[in-house]
Amino acid sequence: MSGREPPRPTWTTLLTLAVTMLATLVGFGMGGAAHADGRGSCAGTGLAVVVNGTNDTPPPDIEPALDRYVRRGYRPYTLPYPATVWPLGRYSYDDNVRVAVPRLARVLDWYTTTCPGKAIALIGFSQGSRIVGDVVSAMGNGRPLPTARGMRTIEVPADRITVELYADPRREPVPGRPGAGVETLFPNTEVYPGLTMTGSRPGGFGHLAHRVVEVCIVGDPICDSVRPPDVALVPTLIVGVFRFSTRHTHYGPEPGRPAAVDPWTRAIDGTWMAPPPPLS
Numbered sequence: 001m002s003g004r005e006p007p008r009p010t011w012t013t014l015l016t017l018a019v020t021m022l023a024t025l026v027g028f029g030m031g032g033a034a035h036a037d038g039r040g041s042c043a044g045t046g047l048a049v050v051v052n053g054t055n056d057t058p059p060p061d062i063e064p065a066l067d068r069y070v071r072r073g074y075r076p077y078t079l080p081y082p083a084t085v086w087p088l089g090r091y092s093y094d095d096n097v098r099v100a101v102p103r104l105a106r107v108l109d110w111y112t113t114t115c116p117g118k119a120i121a122l123i124g125f126s127q128g129s130r131i132v133g134d135v136v137s138a139m140g141n142g143r144p145l146p147t148a149r150g151m152r153t154i155e156v157p158a159d160r161i162t163v164e165l166y167a168d169p170r171r172e173p174v175p176g177r178p179g180a181g182v183e184t185l186f187p188n189t190e191v192y193p194g195l196t197m198t199g200s201r202p203g204g205f206g207h208l209a210h211r212v213v214e215v216c217i218v219g220d221p222i223c224d225s226v227r228p229p230d231v232a233l234v235p236t237l238i239v240g241v242f243r244f245s246t247r248h249t250h251y252g253p254e255p256g257r258p259a260a261v262d263p264w265t266r267a268i269d270g271t272w273m274a275p276p277p278p279l280s
Helices: 011-029 064-069 094-114 128-141 208-212 229-246
Strands: 046-051 074-078 119-125 143-149 150-152 161-166 189-192 195-197 213-219 271-275
Touching: 046 064, 046 094, 046 128, 046 213, 064 074, 064 119, 094 119, 094 128, 094 143, 119 128, 128 143, 128 208, 161 208, 195 229, 208 213
Parallel strands: 046 074, 046 119, 119 161, 161 213, 213 271
Antiparallel strands: 143 150, 189 195
């Protein structure tokens, strides 16, 4: 035997391990569905679009949030997209973004053209929050989006749109708390093929920032993470896996969980850091 120590794993290797473990929990902890109601396109108060999280089985975690808008006369629509994470599904995280962002943009471009002046509510959870948040960031900053009519800017009056993002992996930190979305900690990093951490959203939500509420359970590793030093990655990984199972999967749909509460009544400066659920 040589006296040399084996090479230590790099932080990218450990991050890959961490995300793979979390993806496994997602795959076995949840499964996917979509529903839509296309009748009476402009009927009611407006359109409420939900983009669910990875393999979110009915009733999805954020069903209570959608129900709040339905009770106010909004017509519900759940955006269909693969909502998987490779290797536990055919499509990767990056594939989902490439598929869902244009789909959501097409829906919004069509609705704002067909039903001008109608209200729009956008609700996303986890991977769905990444997608909704990216589209809203483009809208709020005047960046074009891919629509059925080509690349176009989608304009919605700020007083006609509300956005609720649950467990957003690109959430920005709030004053007094160091945690942020996991994607912001490792910008422009390909964890493994098909899973890219993209950093913060350029320009945030622009002029629509005051119409967006972020909801994150304290300690949820998807939306409330702090990048540790390399020497602490392994223990941080262990804590993160535990917190994923006890926090990220507890947004709903049961009464009393964050999705069942109106976040606009709890948010401070656009963010509600919801208390973690009690351990049973």
